[in-house]
Every structure is written in C-alpha cells, then in structure tokens.
Amino acid sequence: MLKINNLHVSIDNKEILKGFSLEVNKGEIHAIMGPNGTGKSTLGNVLAGKEGYVITEGTIEFDGKNLLELEAHERAQAGLFLAFQYPIEIPGVSNANFLKASINEIRKSKGEEPMPPNEFLKMMREKMELVEMKKDFISRAVNQGFSGGEKKRNEIFQMAMLNPKLAVLDETDSGLDIDAMRIVANGVNKLHNSENAFIVITHYQRLLDYIIPDFVHVMYDGRIVKTGDKSLALELEEKGYEEFELIK
Amino acid sequence: MNEQDAILDEVVNSEYKYGFVTNIEQEQAPKGLNEDIIRFISAKKEEPEWMLEWRLKAYREWLKMTEPKWANVHYPKVDFQDVIYYSAPKPKKELSSLDEVDPELLKTFEKLGISLDEQKRLSGVAVDVVFDSVSVKTTFQEALKERGIIFCSMSEAIRNHSDLVKKYIGTVVPQKDNFYAALNSAVFSDGSFCYIPKGVRCPMELSTYFRINSAGSGQFERTLLIADEGAYVSYLEGCTAPQRDENQLHAAVVELIALDNAEIKYSTVQNWYPGDKEGKGGIYNFVTKRGICKGNNAKISWTQVETGSAVTWKYPSCILAGDNSIGEFYSVAVTNHYQQADTGTKMIHIGKNTKSRIVSKGISAGKSQNSYRGLVKIHKKAENARNFSQCDSLLMGDQCGAHTFPYIEVSNNNSKVEHEATTSKIGEDMLFYFQQRGIDEETAVAMIVNGFCKEVMDHLPMEFAVEARKLLEISLEGSVG
Ligand SMILES: Nc1ncnc2c1ncn2[C@@H]1O[C@H](COP(=O)(O)OP(=O)(O)OP(=O)(O)O)[C@@H](O)[C@H]1O
Ligand SMILES: [Mg+2]
Numbered sequence: 001m002l003k004i005n006n007l008h009v010s011i012d013n014k015e016i017l018k019g020f021s022l023e024v025n026k027g028e029i030h031a032i033m034g035p036n037g038t039g040k041s042t043l044g045n046v047l048a049g050k051e052g053y054v055i056t057e058g059t060i061e062f063d064g065k066n067l068l069e070l071e072a073h074e075r076a077q078a079g080l081f082l083a084f085q086y087p088i089e090i091p092g093v094s095n096a097n098f099l100k101a102s103i104n105e106i107r108k109s110k111g112e113e114p115m116p117p118n119e120f121l122k123m124m125r126e127k128m129e130l131v132e133m134k135k136d137f138i139s140r141a142v143n144q145g146f147s148g149g150e151k152k153r154n155e156i157f158q159m160a161m162l163n164p165k166l167a168v169l170d171e172t173d174s175g176l177d178i179d180a181m182r183i184v185a186n187g188v189n190k191l192h193n194s195e196n197a198f199i200v201i202t203h204y205q206r207l208l209d210y211i212i213p214d215f216v217h218v219m220y221d222g223r224i225v226k227t228g229d230k231s232l233a234l235e236l237e238e239k240g241y242e243e244f245e246l247i248k
Numbered sequence: 249m250n251e252q253d254a255i256l257d258e259v260v261n262s263e264y265k266y267g268f269v270t271n272i273e274q275e276q277a278p279k280g281l282n283e284d285i286i287r288f289i290s291a292k293k294e295e296p297e298w299m300l301e302w303r304l305k306a307y308r309e310w311l312k313m314t315e316p317k318w319a320n321v322h323y324p325k326v327d328f329q330d331v332i333y334y335s336a337p338k339p340k341k342e343l344s345s346l347d348e349v350d351p352e353l354l355k356t357f358e359k360l361g362i363s364l365d366e367q368k369r370l371s372g373v374a375v376d377v378v379f380d381s382v383s384v385k386t387t388f389q390e391a392l393k394e395r396g397i398i399f400c401s402m403s404e405a406i407r408n409h410s411d412l413v414k415k416y417i418g419t420v421v422p423q424k425d426n427f428y429a430a431l432n433s434a435v436f437s438d439g440s441f442c443y444i445p446k447g448v449r450c451p452m453e454l455s456t457y458f459r460i461n462s463a464g465s466g467q468f469e470r471t472l473l474i475a476d477e478g479a480y481v482s483y484l485e486g487c488t489a490p491q492r493d494e495n496q497l498h499a500a501v502v503e504l505i506a507l508d509n510a511e512i513k514y515s516t517v518q519n520w521y522p523g524d525k526e527g528k529g530g531i532y533n534f535v536t537k538r539g540i541c542k543g544n545n546a547k548i549s550w551t552q553v554e555t556g557s558a559v560t561w562k563y564p565s566c567i568l569a570g571d572n573s574i575g576e577f578y579s580v581a582v583t584n585h586y587q588q589a590d591t592g593t594k595m596i597h598i599g600k601n602t603k604s605r606i607v608s609k610g611i612s613a614g615k616s617q618n619s620y621r622g623l624v625k626i627h628k629k630a631e632n633a634r635n636f637s638q639c640d641s642l643l644m645g646d647q648c649g650a651h652t653f654p655y656i657e658v659s660n661n662n663s664k665v666e667h668e669a670t671t672s673k674i675g676e677d678m679l680f681y682f683q684q685r686g687i688d689e690e691t692a693v694a695m696i697v698n699g700f701c702k703e704v705m706d707h708l709p710m711e712f713a714v715e716a717r718k719l720l721e722i723s724l725e726g727s728v729g
Contacts, residue, residue: 048684051676072683088681091672092699101695102685109686141699158685244451 001197002047002166003024007058009039009046016042018222020058025167027194031208032201033233034219036242038199041085043168043219047077048082061163075108079165083155083172085201090142095154096124098142099161108161127160131187149176156187165193168199185210205233220244231234264292271328272498276335280629281328283307287435289334295401296410305422306433313427316561319590319617320651323532323559326497333435333468338507352366397450398443400422405441412443416474420503420538422566426532428499429563436501444479444510453709455484469500475510478544482557484709486517498557508543513551517716520556527586528627530558537564541573541599549576550593551707553706553716555723558587563621565594568602568630575604578704583648584618584721592622597630606637609701611720612648613727619651624665626658633663642700643673644693644727694721 002024009017016039023028027107034040045054045117047060049072062120067075090098102194131153141152152172159167169188172183188198188211200211206231208216216233218226219243225244226232251477277568286307290300314598315326376637394398394554398409405413444450471497504512523530533556540547551566566575577593595604604624612618624635641650652669674696682692698705705713 005333048680050680071688072680073686073688076684076686082686084681088678088695090678090681090699091670091697092702097695097699101687101691105688105691106686162685205348 001063001088003059005059005061007046008056009042009045010054010056011042011052015056016045016222020219020223022217022224024197024199025186026197028215029040029192029198029211029213031211031213031216031233032199032219032224033203033205033216033236038193038219039145039222040136040219041170042182044082044085044201046170047075047168048080053158066141072104074109077106081159081162081164081167083159083167085156085170085174087143087146087151089144089146093142093146095152096138099124099158102158102162117122121159127157132183133157147161149177150191152176153184155178156184160187160191165198166197166199168201171202171203172200173202173204182210183206205237208233218244249319258660267511269417276332279332279448280328281307281333281435281672285333286461287436292334295403295406298414299406300421301432302418304400306430308422308527309637309651310369310427310430311435312422313430313520315427319561319621320617320653320725321559321561321588321590323588328431331497334437351578354579383537391451393446395451398441398446398627399454399699400441402436402439402441402472402504405472409441409443410462412474413441413472416503416505417472418503420505420540421501422486423537429501432468432470432499432501436468438498439470439472440485442473442481442483444481444568447478448475448476449479449577450481450504453482453484467498469498471500471502472505473503473512473514474505474536475507477507477510478489478509479507480511480517481555482513482709484515484517484712486519496530497532497534500536502535502537502564504537504539504548506539506541506543506546506548506573509685510543511547511549512539513549514539514564515712516550516552516554517708517712517719518552518554518560518607519558519719520586520630521558522556522585524557525614527558530587531556531558531561533562535560537562538567538594539565539575540567541570541602542575544570545572546570546623547574547576549574549578549707551578551704552580552591552705553719554579554581554589554591555719557589562586562589564589565596566603566604567596567598568633570602571599572601573599574602576707577604577606577608577622578707578722579608580611580701580704581609581618581620583613583618584723584727585614585616587614588616589643590619592620594623594625595635597624597626597633597635600629600631601633603634604636606635606639607703608637608639609642610640610650611642611644611697611700611724612650613644613724617649617651619653621653621655623655624633624657624667625655626660626665628659631660633660635663635665637665637667639669640700641671641673642697644724645674655695669727688723690725693724697721697724 004022007017007020008015020043032040044231055068062080063078070078083219107114138142143154146154155172170182176184185207200213213230216228216230217224278287280310282306286303287300295527333564353643421429424430425521442454473483504511504514520531520533541548550568552564554560565678568575575595581589581591583589593606607717608623610618610620620639634692643650652666656663656665679689679692683689698717705717708716
C-alpha cells in the first residue's frame with residue numbers, strides 16, 4: 001500500500017530525512033520509535049503533503065500512485081490520514097460542520113453524492129461512543145478550548161469517521177491518561193482490518209501493549225536503523241537509543 | 249403569496265406602458281467649490297430658499313474646518329478644488345449584449361449568483377422591458393403610499409415634503425459635526441428620504457428592488473429616515489455587485505430618527521471599488537452615519553458588511569436618548585491588498601435603562617490595515633445602562649494588521665460595560681489541517697470566514713445574506729497560500 005524508497009527531505013537547507021525507506025502492506029500495523037528531533041513528525045507531514053519541505057531524493061508510492069504528485073487535500077481524499085501531534089484549533093467552525101465538509105469533499109472527489117444528514121448523524125453518534133466523546137462536543141468549535149487529551153481523542157474520532165486506508169498516528173498517546181490511552185487504542189483496534197494499515201509513532205512501549213504492532217522500527221537521525229517485532233520496543237525502553245549513536 | 253411577490257408578479261406580467269427613456273441633458277458644474285457652485289446646485293434641484301441657506305451655512309462652517317487626522321488610515325491629500333460637485337446623471341453607453349461586457353465582471357456576477365437580467369442592468373446592457381426598474385419602483389411606491397409611507401429621493405423630498413425635511417435634517421448629524429459631514433451638507437447630490445407614519449410597519453425591505461436605482465448618486469449621498477411612534481422599517485443600502493465610480497471621494501451622511509416605540513433596522517453592503525492589487529485607485533469612503541432613539545423604547549440596529557473602498561472611515565452610531573432604548577451595531581469589515589478601514593461605532597447612552605450591543609468582526613488579508621474604533625459613553629443620567637462589546641479580528645497572512653481602539657466613558661456607578669476582544673489567524677497550519685481532512689484551501693477559507701462572521705450575517709435580511717456571504721469569499725479569494 002505504501003512504499004517509501006530512499007527519501008531525503010530538507011527544510012531550510014537542513015537535511016532531516018536522510019534515506020528513509022519503509023514498506024507498509026494492507027492489514028499491517030507499524031510502530032516507529034525514535035528520539036526527539038529525529039524526523040518522525042517530518043515524515044508524517046511529508047506523507048500528508050505539507051508545504052515547505054524540499055524532497056531532494058527518493059520516491060513515495062501510495063496505492064499504486066505517485067504520492068508526491070498529489071496536493072495535500074488530494075492525498076487525504078485518496079485515503080491517507082494523519083493524526084496530528086499538535087492538533088490545531090479552528091475557531092468558528094463546529095466539529096459537526098468540519099466533519100460534514102470533510103466527508104462530503106472526500107465523497108465528491110470520488111464522484112459520490114453528499115452523505116444524507118440522518119446517515120451522517122447516526123455515524124457521528126456511533127463513532128462518538130467509540131471514543132467516549134461528550135455530547136456537547138458536536139456543536140463546539142474544532143479543538144477550541146479542548147484539553148490536550150480531548151484533542152488527541154478528537155483526532156481518533158475524525159479518523160473513525162473518515163475510515164482511511166492508511167492512518168499515521170503521530171504521538172497520539174502523548175499526554176493521555178491511562179483511560180484515555182485505552183480508549184484511543186480501542187478505537188484503533190476496532191477500525192483495524194485486513195484492508196487498511198497504521199503507522200503508529202510513539203515514545204512509549206506501553207501503547208504497544210494495547211495496539212499490537214506487526215513491526216517496530218527504530219528511527220534515528222532521519223532513517224530507520226533497526227526493525228524488529230514487539231520485543232524491540234521493550235528492549236528500547238530498557239536501553240534507550242545509545243547504541244545507535246555509533247551509526248551516526 | 250406575500251405582498252412583495254405579488255407586486256413583482258404584477259409588474260412582470262403586466263404590459264410595458266412607459267415607452268422610451270428620454271435622454272437626460274448633460275450638465276455639470278465647473279471644478280471646484282465656492283458659494284456660486286452651491287447656489288448652482290441648489291438652483292438645479294429647484295430647492296426652496298431655506299435649503300440653499302442651510303447648505304451655505306454648512307459651507308461656511310466647512311471652510312473653518314480641517315480634515316481629521318486621527319484615524320489609522322493614510323492616503324494622499326485630497327484636493328477639494330479638483331472635484332466636480334455637480335454633474336447631472338449621464339446616460340451610460342448602452343451595450344447591446346453581455347458579450348460586450350468585461351469578462352472579469354461577468355465572472356464576478358456569476359459567482360455572486362446574480363440573475364442574467366440584473367447582470368445586464370448592472371453592466372449597462374439594455375434590459376428586458378419587464379424588468380425595467382422604473383415600473384417596478386412605481387408599483388411599489390403605490391403600495392407604500394396606501395400606508396402613508398413616504399419613500400422617495402432626497403431631492404423630491406426637499407421639493408414635496410419640505411416641512412418634514414426641514415424639521416429633521418441636520419438634527420442627528422449637524423452641519424458642522426465633522427469635516428466630511430459639513431462638506432456633504434453643502435454639496436449633497438441626492439439620496440433617499442423615508443418617513444414611516446405612526447404605528448405603521450413597513451411591509452417590505454426598503455431596497456431589495458430599489459437598490460436598482462441607487463447607482464449614480466453615490467458621491468455625496470444624503471439619507472434621512474424617520475420612524476414615527478410605533479413604526480417599523482428595515483432599510484437596506486448598497487449592492488454586492490462591484491461598484492465602480494469615477495469619483496474617488498465619497499462622503500455620505502445618513503441620519504436616522506426613531507420616536508417612541510419605533511424600530512429602524514439599517515443594513516449596508518458596501519462594495520465600492522477597492523483599488524487594484526497594487527493599491528492603485530479605489531474609492532475614499534468617508535461616511536457619517538448616526539441614528540437617534542429619540543423616544544422611549546425605541547430601537548436602532550445597524551448591520552454592515554464592508555468589503556470595498558480603498559480607504560474607509562465610518563462609524564455608524566446610536567444616540568440612546570429615550571429611556572429603555574436600544575442600539576445595536578453588527579459589522580463585518582474585510583480588507584485585502586492595500587485597503588485601509590477604520591470603522592466602528594459610538595453608543596451614547598443618555599436615557600435610563602438603555603442598552604447597546606456591539607459585535608464587530610474584522611478580517612484583514614494581504615497588506616491591508618483594519619481598525620476597530622468604538623466609543624461607549626454613558627451619561628450620568630443614564631441609570632442602569634448596559635453595553636456589551638465583542639471585537640474579533642481574523643488575520644490572513646503575516647503582512648496585514650488588525651487594531652482595536654475601544655474608548656469607554658462611564659459617568660455613573662450603576663451601569664455595566666463589558667468588552668471582549670479576540671484575534672485569530674488563518675495560518676498555513678490551520679489550512680493544512682483542513683487539507684489533511686480532504687478540504688481544499690478555498691473551501692477552508694470560506695468555512696473559517698463564514699464561521700467567524702456568522703453572528704453578523706444572521707442579522708442581514710435573508711436573501712441578502714446569501715449574496716453577502718459569497719461576496720466575502722470573493723473578496724478574500726487567493727489571499728492565503
Ligand atoms: N521549519 C523548520 N525549520 C528548521 N528546522 C525544522 C523545522 N521543522 C522541523 N525542524 C527540525 O527537524 C528536526 C525533526 O523534527 P521532527 O518534528 O520531525 O522531530 P520528531 O522526531 O517528530 O521529534 P519529537 O519526538 O520531539 O516529536 C528537528 O531537529 C526540528 O528542529
Ligand atoms: Mg514529532
């Protein structure tokens with residue numbers, strides 16, 4: 001589903017991703033761990049098509065398409081979802097309006113009619129239950145005045161509504177209490193099926209007790225330096241990233 | 249069928265009875281301003297003697313005044329002797345079809361959803377007989393007449409309702425109120441006059457069909473609206489279609505008078521030419537708008553959507569003289585490119601238990617500057633007065649500016665004044681968030697702007713709100729990213 005090959009990315013003439021390669025197939029869950037500033041969020045942003053990054057080398061293929069040729073909104077319409085590390089507040093636009101526009105724009109790109117309002121409301125109720133959102137949330141402005149944890153849960157809620165092919169979760173577990181983390185993990189597990197895939201960026205192996213990854217990658221200095229299974233996360237938690245210092 | 253529809257229907261389905269349009273003789277005064285020019289204007293309009301004296305008095309005051317400099321706007325000095333102060337309406341060159349019209353203009357019309365017939369009229373193409381504005385106007389006027397409502401041009405009012413005009417003109421905005429008001433008082437060209445008699449509710453939005461006729465009297469407009477005891481009127485001025493004018497200087501005056509239990513709702517959509525992307529050209533719009541709640545329990549509500557003009561200087565205000573009277577100001581001001589707007593309101597509380605509400609939404613894009621300037625003044629006698637002000641600014645990009653200048657003066661200790669202000673910015677991160685959810689940039693901006701302005705737009709007459717919303721989107725097109 002996703003093939004990243006030898007990706008080099010710079011920002012302000014500073015190289016951040018230095019030959020990053022990764023292949024993700026349908027049905028897989030990949031975890032990426034790595035120290036602060038190593039380029040994990042950069043990877044998410046580049047995948048999602050944020051401006052300001054210069055891709056100097058490498059290719060990204062998504063669902064058989066050259067991802068780099070698509071604009072940001074087209075990538076989302078193609079089924080790529082990014083749960084932001086720092087979700088943005090949007091004053092004046094309610095969650096309901098935001099999601100309605102999102103769903104209908106995606107449908108429009110596929111030549112489909114807008115979703116009937118009652119169907120939309122029903123789905124909204126269902127998915128809110130999934131992530132245990134408060135009722136008044138629908139009419140509140142997107143993320144405005146939300147607590148840190150609520151913002152993260154809202155990302156998962158949006159993901160559940162949009163049902164993407166590939167979701168990149170950028171530290172969605174950071175700042176969550178134990179209960180909230182379970183809710184988020186539960187949301188991911190319910191959505192996970194043989195047709196979609198997840199890339200879970202995290203600093204804590206604890207999340208991986210709830211979301212069981214097929215692969216764990218260690219990212220260091222802009223590329224993947226080691227790949228293993230779930231036990232690699234435990235190992236990292238114990239030893240830290242020191243051993244990779246040498247590679248640099 | 250409601251009355252408005254019924255009348256339109258009648259006009260549309262009746263045969264055209266008015267024959268050909270006669271050519272208006274072209275005449276204009278020489279450039280510059282002096283007492284002779286004012287006499288010339290007054291004579292042209294066949295005004296009574298008192299009106300001429302009134303104009304001259306204003307002119308003499310104006311000579312003693314200087315242009316105000318306190319607003320947060322900058323523009324080259326206007327040479328007031330280089331202006332033509334009287335010019336009879338020129339018949340526009342008639343085009344035979346829309347093919348001859350500037351395609352850019354047509355594109356804008358289309359986006360605004362303006363009907364083909366109105367498109368033709370606005371761009372000077374010969375219009376279909378049934379949509380001829382004169383016949384619509386005449387028929388509407390008869391419906392108003394039945395109720396004793398007077399609604400006509402200012403010039404007609406001065407000739408035919410001299411007593412009413414004399415009684416009220418200048419009572420809210422005196423001749424020497426400010427530099428531009430004095431200039432307007434001396435040379436005002438035309439405008440609208442409206443009188444709603446006691447206990448009468450005006451059955452239609454005054455304007456929806458009348459705005460058709462407003463073109464051409466824009467430079468020194470003078471409007472006077474009187475709602476007698478218990479009367480109600482909703483008045484709408486302006487037009488969402490882009491308005492060009494060869495006259496760069498505009499100085500209008502609007503006076504509203506609400507007597508006991510009367511209510512006036514005044515809505516404006518202002519879309520004068522703002523100049524090009526480099527900031528060349530564009531209208532200087534120096535407006536004095538003020539209403540007085542003269543009677544008890546009176547209410548005046550201003551709603552404005554301002555997207556045009558190179559420079560705007562405008563503070564629609566309410567004097568709350570009657571006890572329990574209410575003043576409201578709902579405003580959206582958009583500036584883009586090199587536009588400058590200094591706008592806001594004054595709420596002067598004099599009567600007891602008076603209330604005012606101010607909701608101002610400023611949107612700045614490009615290299616523009618957008619200022620809110622508001623005064624809430626509570627006199628000693630205005631016991632238990634209340635004011636609530638909300639001033640929000642939305643910035644698009646890093647090169648524009650938003651400024652808020654609230655002035656609050658309270659002279660008693662049982663009144664309450666609340667002021668809230670916020671500033672937010674549509675940044676790349678916010679747009680990226682939308683895009684990441686499949687919503688393109690243009691739609692994202694429209695959603696943010698609509699959300700931001702909703703409270704004000706909700707106060708516009710319904711069918712107009714739709715057009716105004718589209719106008720906002722067009723004014724801000726391409727201003728991010
Ligand atoms: N706009 C920018 N200009 C310059 N450097 C930048 C910019 N954005 C990111 N960087 C740098 O790129 C590097 C990678 O940042 P990134 O946010 O991808 O790290 P991360 O792995 O997600 O870290 P964390 O675990 O703290 O979230 C950092 O050194 C950061 O300072
Ligand atoms: Mg990060």
